Amino acid sequence: MKNLIMGVAKGYGWDILEPFVTSAVKNCPNAEIVLFVDDISEFTRERLQCCERVICVDIPAYYKNVLIIHSRWKICADFLEQFGANYAQVLISDTRDVIFQGDIFKSFENYPNYFGYATEKLFIGEDKICNYVWIESCFGRATADKLSNKKIICCGTVIGTVNEMKTFCRIMWENLKAEMIWGHEQAVMNHLVYENLLPIENLLEIDIDGEIFTMAYAENFSIRGDKIFCGNGKCPAVVHLYDRFNETVNLVDKVYHDKNFQVDESFSDMRSVTEQATCLLFAERIGDAAKFFIKKFLVTEDFSDCVGALLRFWETVMKSPLSPASELIELSAQSALKSVKEISGLPLNKVCTLLNRAQESRHPIDPELKNNIATYLLKLAESKFIKGEHTQYLSCLELIILIEGGHVEWLRN
Numbered sequence: 001m002k003n004l005i006m007g008v009a010k011g012y013g014w015d016i017l018e019p020f021v022t023s024a025v026k027n028c029p030n031a032e033i034v035l036f037v038d039d040i041s042e043f044t045r046e047r048l049q050c051c052e053r054v055i056c057v058d059i060p061a062y063y064k065n066v067l068i069i070h071s072r073w074k075i076c077a078d079f080l081e082q083f084g085a086n087y088a089q090v091l092i093s094d095t096r097d098v099i100f101q102g103d104i105f106k107s108f109e110n111y112p113n114y115f116g117y118a119t120e121k122l123f124i125g126e127d128k129i130c131n132y133v134w135i136e137s138c139f140g141r142a143t144a145d146k147l148s149n150k151k152i153i154c155c156g157t158v159i160g161t162v163n164e165m166k167t168f169c170r171i172m173w174e175n176l177k178a179e180m181i182w183g184h185e186q187a188v189m190n191h192l193v194y195e196n197l198l199p200i201e202n203l204l205e206i207d208i209d210g211e212i213f214t215m216a217y218a219e220n221f222s223i224r225g226d227k228i229f230c231g232n233g234k235c236p237a238v239v240h241l242y243d244r245f246n247e248t249v250n251l252v253d254k255v256y257h258d259k260n261f262q263v264d265e266s267f268s269d270m271r272s273v274t275e276q277a278t279c280l281l282f283a284e285r286i287g288d289a290a291k292f293f294i295k296k297f298l299v300t301e302d303f304s305d306c307v308g309a310l311l312r313f314w315e316t317v318m319k320s321p322l323s324p325a326s327e328l329i330e331l332s333a334q335s336a337l338k339s340v341k342e343i344s345g346l347p348l349n350k351v352c353t354l355l356n357r358a359q360e361s362r363h364p365i366d367p368e369l370k371n372n373i374a375t376y377l378l379k380l381a382e383s384k385f386i387k388g389e390h391t392q393y394l395s396c397l398e399l400i401i402l403i404e405g406g407h408v409e410w411l412r413n
Contacts, residue, residue, distance in 0.1 A: 001088040003031040003105045004162075006079065007095040008072045010037070010059070013275035013309055014044040015282065015316075016096055019256035023100040025052055027237070031105065032087075035095070036075050038064055041309075043264065043272035069155075069185050070176040077169035084162040092165065094156040094240065099252060101227055102237035107211045108159060114202040115160035115168055117193060118212040118240070119151040121219070124190065127152060131190070134183035139191055147194050151207075154214045155189040157240050164200045171198065209234055215241040215248070223247060226255045253319070257282035263292055270296060271306035274313050277329075281316045289317070290325040294332060303336040304345070310336050311350055318354070318363055327364050334366035343376045352399045359405045374400055 125148025220231030
């Protein structure tokens with residue numbers, strides 16, 4: 001019987017999804033990959049539909065205004081209710097920061113009626129910035145203290161047999177519903193497991209040195225050839241949160257993107273163009289990427305629909321050595337961002353981080369973009385201060401300091 005991998009892709013391009021999809025297809029030969037998608041370009045949709053054993057399902061309109069990391073449990077539960085009888089085991093996984101290095105299902109095929117969860121290196125009480133705070137905000141300080149000596153459970157990758165996964169998904173949704181607070185998903189999962197609230201007989205912990213390597217706080221890992229290894233020397237089937245380390249990001253960029261990528265000019269919208277230009281960068285064809293992007297850039301006035309793709313494009317080219325082509329791409333991407341009608345619609349944390357990174361590495365910066373954002377942040381900070389919203393006021397100051405090339409540690413303290 002087939003196995004099933006499920007994930008969501010909201011706002012992602014093929015340049016982001018390619019490592020997840022192609023590594024899953026290659027290393028899990030008996031699995032279908034179902035991606036629930038929303039806000040993707042026609043180019044990315046076509047790429048996904050052309051992949052062997054990949055099925056695209058549009059996210060129902062009802063869930064589009066719900067935090068996707070919460071609604072995915074309901075969406076997956078409904079899919080399993082309808083089609084679960086066709087599958088033996090199920091993996092529900094994040095898609096942006098996961099790769100497959102082996103067949104994850106092989107290790108668990110002899111476990112009956114099980115649900116497996118991956119743990120991280122730290123204990124809950126050691127992470128006072130995220131996990132402890134999330135649990136405290138959901139269930140109170142007494143519960144957070146009680147669970148402090150438990151290892152963090154990551155909700156980004158879970159595996160199990162169909163009925164057990166369906167049970168877990170439904171309970172997660174019942175606890176989350178339309179809650180829009182980030183972090184509550186992971187808090188709920190840790191609470192359910194450690195308080196023995198899941199009516200599942202066989203719960204399996206997959207620790208950091210097991211088949212799912214959750215790298216969030218990993219200190220010991222190695223790279224040999226084109227593989228990432230755990231601290232104990234094991235080559236895990238799944239690597240999650242590889243984006244936390246430059247060396248693993250560089251490996252994924254090098255190994256898991258098509259070096260023979262060819263553009264398809266039939267996709268003329270700017271988002272598809274930008275995503276394809278980013279794929280050319282991963283193929284180490286900077287000159288071709290510049291020509292392809294600039295040709296469309298010169299006749300486009302509004303880039304509001306492709307902000308995420310532009311930021312990814314800009315970030316990717318900054319990893320390359322400086323050259324006339326790379327400088328042209330960077331300045332063009334920044335100029336395109338200036339065309340976005342509402343600065344408030346930009347992901348300002350990301351933009352400011354990239355501006356800071358460009359300054360530190362002496363990459364080109366469009367002074368008008370930098371000035372526009374600094375001016376907007378200053379006005380926003382003033383309004384937050386007047387309203388007494390001091391946390392938001394300090395956040396604005398942090399971003400202003402960041403894009404001016406300063407450090408923000410003293411402000412946080």
